[in-house]
Amino acid sequence: MFSVKDLYYRYPKQDKDVINGISFDIKEGEIFGFLGPSGAGKSTTQKIMIKILEDFRGTISYNGKSITEFNDDFYEDIGVSFEMPIHFSKMTALENVQFFMKLYKRNADIETLMKRVGLWEDKDKMVGEFSKGMKIRLNIVRALLNEPTMLFLDEPTNGLDPTNAKILKDMIHEFKQQGGTVFITSHIMADIDQLCDRVAFIVHGEIKEIDSPRNLKIKYGKRSMTLEYKENNHTVTKEYPLDGIGQNKEFLELLQTKDIETLHTGETTLEDIFIKVTGVKLHDEK
Amino acid sequence: MKSRLVVLILGELNRLNKYNVFSISILVAFIWGTILFFLDEALLGSLLPFVLLIDATLMGVIYIGAVTHFEKTESTISTLLVTPIKNSELVLSKVIANILHNLFSATLIILVFIFLKDVDINLLLIYLALISSTAFFTIGGLCLSYYQKDFTTMLVNIMVISFVLLIPSALYLFGVLTSPAWDYILLINPIQAAQEIIMGAFSGYEYTYKYFVSLAYMIVGSILLYQFFALPKFQDYAVKQSGV
Incomplete structure (x- = not known):
């Protein structure tokens, strides 16, 4: 649906690129996430894809046609x-929503x-009186009011209670x-893990890895069984390694002979x- | 579906009302009206055009400055940028809404003086003058706002620019500048041009080339400012508002 090839971007009056040759595809019907710390280039990439920022280098196509x-x-x-x-x-x-509705055909x-986001009861309240969480929920209503086929969400749960x-x-x-x-940018790992079919790790304007959260865990993760007992x-x-745990004699013996306090997969x-x-850590980098 | 431009203009006017800009302009019109009402006819003849001049020029710039200030503080332009609206529709809606708003306050003053003071004004010419002058100064104010950090800075700059533009006109008016060359030099002053065409709507005005040059200045100047500055620079301005 979206195809980004060799994308570079430099802000006016800056001497180096903030996006450094990234490429990725977003398939129709998938939730694709950009995970990275602040300043990694997530929002900039999104702004380029939604045509707010121009003068990028590389190609971006939407349904086979260049976005330009x-x-x-x-x-x-x-x-x-x-x-x-x-x-x-x-x-x-409601006035906010009705104003924007009139700008779309659908x-x-x-x-x-x-009602779905729990704002119908407050529809006649001034938005200035809304809490941050209510304003963010109203952001989502605004994003959905034209029945889009593709959603771009920048840090969608930031500031929301659980x-x-x-x-x-x-x-x-x-x-x-x-x-x-859906294209989501976030620095919140749980959002990406729970929502995305595929995720790209982005740091310093470069994509370091793209795959599904599950595949990434299999590829890089350490599968183990940890137990704690009293002695x-x-x-x-x-x-112990999770693979072949059923045949691990030492593990099985501990289970049978010790007073196990905790037992969990890691x-x-x-x-x-x-x-x-x-x-790079997700929350440290500036 | 209503034309998007109409939706945007109505939205701008609605926000001028919600953000109390309309109330302020009615109050200003009321204050001017009260002051003018108690003046004798000789003074009224010179001050009424001056008040309309201030309304079309200085107030036009200040109101558009206020509108862009609210947009900056709420970053609402970002959201408008990701709707099907064209930049030209966004800019034009602001200009047209500001013209309508200024015409509203000017009309209040004009009506009072037509009915209560029997002032003789050519309505067609005064509206032509007010529309073209407000358009020029609104577009100019919009361009100015692209480069202002905040509303206070903008107000200070407006005062400085107005002062600089008004000084030569005032000196000429009071006979300090006597050379006939000033007749031509002052034609490049947009406030002088606006004053000339507003005066043209009042009885007793003598039409010379100055009127037509001034009218052309306001109309052509508005179009050029819009086409070559306000519109092309709008995207950069709007992107800055989106936090980039």
Whole structure:
């Protein structure tokens, strides 16, 4: 659906590129994520793909046609949610939504959408009175109000409490189940892990790895079984490879003879893999 | 579906109302009206065009500055950039909404003086003058706002520019600048041009080449400013608002 080849970008008045020759494809109906720390180039890539930033080098095509050949009707097809809540604060939520609806040919059922994110009751409140979480939920309503086929979400759950983050993730899954395609940028590992079919690790404007979270865990992860047991009033921890665990005599003997306190499999998290692959921590880099 | 331009213009006017810019302009019109109402006819004849001049020029720039200030603080342009709207529709909607808004406050003043003071104004010419002047100064104000960090800086710059533009006109008016060359030099001053065409709508005005040059200046200047500055620079300005 989207194909990005050898993309480079440099901001005006800067002396080096912030995007350094990245290539990736987004297949129709998939949720594709960009995972990386602040300043890695996630939002810049998104802004290029949604035609806010021009003068990039490389090629980007949408449904087989270069995005530079699309006119403004391109936006009839896509929905965008920026990281920061962006609304007219002295207008009500409904006034905001109704204003933007009139700019599109296709319109979603606003009542259903606003009820889904729990904002229908507050539709007549000024957006200026909304909490940050409510504003972010209204961002999603705005992104979906033209019934897009592709969604671009920049740090979609940033600032949301767990309940609202779950509502949002469920909505993203529903959007996918209805045939939609999603591009997500995030520095929150759990979002990417739970939502994405495939993920790209991006650092310093370069993609270091692309695959499904599952494949990445298999490829880079350490599969192990860890158990803790009591011995001479001390807790002893032992770790065994998960592969062939049923035939591991030492492990089986411990199970039979010791007072086991805890027993769990140890899968490497996506964040651990990110650090292993890129050498950069998700939350530290500036 | 309504034309997107109409939707945007109505949206701009709605926001001018919601953000109390309309209320302020009505208040300003009321204050001017009250001051003018108590003036004798001789003074009224010179001050009414001056008030309309201020409304079309200085206030035009200030109102568009206020509109862009609100957009900057709320980053709302980012969202508009990812809708099917064309940049030309966005810029034109701001200009047209500002013209309509300024005409509204000017009309309040004009109506009061037509009915209560029996002032003789050619309505066709005054609206032609107000529309062309407000368009020029709104587009100029929009261009100026592209480079302003905040509204306060913009207000200060507007004051400085207005002062610089008004000084030669005032000196000429009060006979300090006497050379006939100033007749021509002052034609490049947009405030002078706006003043000339506003004066042209009042009885007793003598039409010379200055009127037509000034009218052409405002109309052609508006088109050139829009086509070669306000529109091409808008994308860069809007992208900056999106936090890049």
